Amino acid sequence: MKRWLPSPLVSGILLLLWLLLQQSMDPATLLLGTILAIGVPLLTRPFFHPIGFPRVAKPILLLRLLSMAGMEIVRSCINVSRIILFARPAGLNSQFIRIPLDLKNPYGLALLSCLINMTPGTVWVEILPEKYELVLHVFDLHDEQWWIDTIKAHYEKPLIDIFK
Incomplete structure (x- = not known):
């Protein structure tokens, strides 16, 4: 069958x-x-990945993560629109940053990729396999450490707990 x-x-x-x-x-x-x-x-x-369908250990945490990501997407839409409409191109600081990852679950990484790429102003570029770092492009970067802390605390940590 x-x-x-x-x-x-x-x-x-x-x-x-x-x-x-x-x-x-x-x-x-x-x-x-x-x-x-x-x-x-x-x-x-x-x-399909050989480990089968994902097991969600904490569905409530997943819903909270998705709602927080939805609010972040709306906030980023407003900020990126403001930058595009009103900022001078010389004032933009568009850069690539590297974020070390502890998340190894392929489904968690796929969801992290989707959440990052849905957020205006950010693009998941690649994972560097030798150091397991995420390369992220940020449209207007002002504080690199803020981005690292935000991705690790607000996205990666809940995903590790969700896909145990």
């Missing part, structure tokens, strides 16, 4: 979404939806 249907839940959701998008239950729509529902999980199986 797992060989032909590696993720039955994903397949069911794909089929349901296909039928909702098509707004039809005719045989051709059902056939194509079934082919997609079986084919997409089979084709994407190599992308």
Whole structure:
């Protein structure tokens, strides 16, 4: 069963979404939806990490992290908009910084990457494997230590606790 249907839940959701998008239950729509529902999980199986689906140890902490990140995204939108509209280009201090990471869980790193890249003014560039450091580009950098402390305390520490 797992060989032909590696993720039955994903397949069911794909089929349901296909039928909702098509707004039809005719045989051709059902056939194509079934082919997609079986084919997409089979084709994407190599992308799934071998440790399986993530185990969230503290879902309340995850919700708190996501809400805090949402507020940070709104705050950054306002700040970046203000900088783009009103600041002089000569006054910008756009730089790369390195942040040492203790987080090793691949799902935690993926969520950290998403949260950082969704925040206007920051871009996750890479992880340097030799020192396990995150290279981050900041649109207007004023205090490098503030960024390091913020990423470590507000994002990395909760992610370590969430994905124990």
